[in-house]
Amino acid sequence: MKLITRNTDYALRAICYIAKENKIVTAPELVKVLGVPRPFMRKILQRLSKEKILESHKGQAGGFKLNLLPKKISIIQIMHIFQGQTGLDGCFLKKDICPNRGKCILRKKIRVIENNALTQLRQINIAVLIKG
Amino acid sequence: MKLITRNTDYALRAICYIAKENKIVTAPELVKVLGVPRPFMRKILQRLSKEKILESHKGQAGGFKLNLLPKKISIIQIMHIFQGQTGLDGCFLKKDICPNRGKCILRKKIRVIENNALTQLRQINIAVLIKG
DNA sequence: GCTTAATGATACCATATTAGTATCTTTTGT
DNA sequence: ACAAAAGATACTAATATGGTATCATTAAGC
Ligand code: FES
Ligand code: FES
Numbered sequence: 001m002k003l004i005t006r007n008t009d010y011a012l013r014a015i016c017y018i019a020k021e022n023k024i025v026t027a028p029e030l031v032k033v034l035g036v037p038r039p040f041m042r043k044i045l046q047r048l049s050k051e052k053i054l055e056s057h058k059g060q061a062g063g064f065k066l067n068l069l070p071k072k073i074s075i076i077q078i079m080h081i082f083q084g085q086t087g088l089d090g091c092f093l094k095k096d097i098c099p100n101r102g103k104c105i106l107r108k109k110i111r112v113i114e115n116n117a118l119t120q121l122r123q124i125n126i127a128v129l130i131k132g
Numbered sequence: 133m134k135l136i137t138r139n140t141d142y143a144l145r146a147i148c149y150i151a152k153e154n155k156i157v158t159a160p161e162l163v164k165v166l167g168v169p170r171p172f173m174r175k176i177l178q179r180l181s182k183e184k185i186l187e188s189h190k191g192q193a194g195g196f197k198l199n200l201l202p203k204k205i206s207i208i209q210i211m212h213i214f215q216g217q218t219g220l221d222g223c224f225l226k227k228d229i230c231p232n233r234g235k236c237i238l239r240k241k242i243r244v245i246e247n248n249a250l251t252q253l254r255q256i257n258i259a260v261l262i263k264g
Numbered sequence: 265g266c267t268t269a270a271t272g273a274t275a276c277c278a279t280a281t282t283a284g285t286a287t288c289t290t291t292t293g294t
Numbered sequence: 295a296c297a298a299a300a301g302a303t304a305c306t307a308a309t310a311t312g313g314t315a316t317c318a319t320t321a322a323g324c
C-alpha cells in the first residue's frame with residue numbers, strides 16, 4: 001500500500017519549496033533545505049524540468065522555477081512521472097490473461113478502490129499543500 | 133499504487149477455492165487448479181495455516197481447510213500477512229523524524245486516502261468473493 | 265510396523281524496483 | 295576566461311518481492 005514513493009516525495013517537497021519562494025531556486029539550495037542527497041536531487045529536478053513541471057535556467061545564476069501555477073500541479077502528475085502508470089490489474093496469473101478475468105469479483109472491487117484513491121489524489125495540488 | 137501483491141493474490145485465490153470446495157484440499161490440487169508454482173504455493177499455504185486462516189492436516193489424506201467462516205476472512209487480513217503493516221508514513225526524510233511532521237499537509241491527505249482505501253478493503257471478505 | 269502421501273520448517277537464490285552515485289558536457293552571467 | 299549553474303548518461307547499491315530446494319515430521323491405510 002505504498003501510495004507514494006521516495007522520488008515522488010522528494011519531488012513534491014522540492015516543488016512546494018520552489019512554489020513558496022516564488023523565485024529561481026538552485027539545486028544546491030534545495031539540497032541544503034531538504035537534506036536530500038545532491039546527485040539524487042539533481043536527477044529529480046532534471047526529470048521535472050524535462051516533464052515541463054519546472055522551467056530550468058542554465059548558467060551562472062541559473063536554477064529552477066515553476067512552469068505552471070501551483071494550482072495546476074496535481075500530485076498525481078508527479079506520481080505518474082516517478083512511479084509510472086498508476087492503475088494496475090489485480091490479477092497476477094502467470095503470463096497469460098486470466099480466464100476468470102471477466103467475472104473476477106476481487107478484480108472489480110480493487111478497481112473501484114483504486115479509482116476512488118485516484119480521484120482523491122487528483123484533488124491534491126501544490127496550492128493545497130503550501131497553504132497552511 | 134500496488135494495492136495487493138502476488139503473494140496476496142495467490143493466497144486469496146487459494147482460499148476462495150478451498151471455501152468453494154468446502155472440503156480438505158491438498159497443495160497439489162491447488163497447484164493444478166491455480167497454476168501457481170508448487171513450492172511457492174506450499175509456502176503460502178504454510179503461512180496461512182500458521183496464521184490460523186487455514187487449518188492443516190498432516191499425513192496421508194491430509195491437506196487444508198478453512199479455519200474460519202468465509203465471511204470472517206477479510207482480504208485485509210491476508211494483505212496484512214503477506215504485505216506487512218498497511219499504513220505508512222508519507223514522509224521519507226532520511227532517518228530522523230521529519231520536523232515538519234505535525235503540520236505536513238501531504239501527510240495528512242495521504243493518511244485520509246489510505247484510511248478510505250482500508251475501510252473499503254475491510255468490507256471485502258471471502259464470502260463476497262465467492263458469491264457469483 | 266512399513267510405506268506413502270501429505271504438511272512443517274528453513275535456508276537459499278533470482279529478479280525487479282527503487283534509491284543513490286559519478287562523471288562529463290553545455291550554457292551563461294560576470 | 296571563469297565560475298556556477300543545469301543537461302545527459304551510465305553506473306552501482308539496497309531492498310522487496312518472487313520463487314526454489316531440501317529435509318524432517320506426521321498420520322492413514324494396508
Ligand atoms: S483471478 Fe484472474 S482476474 Fe481475478
Ligand atoms: S515533509 Fe515530513 S511529514 Fe511531510
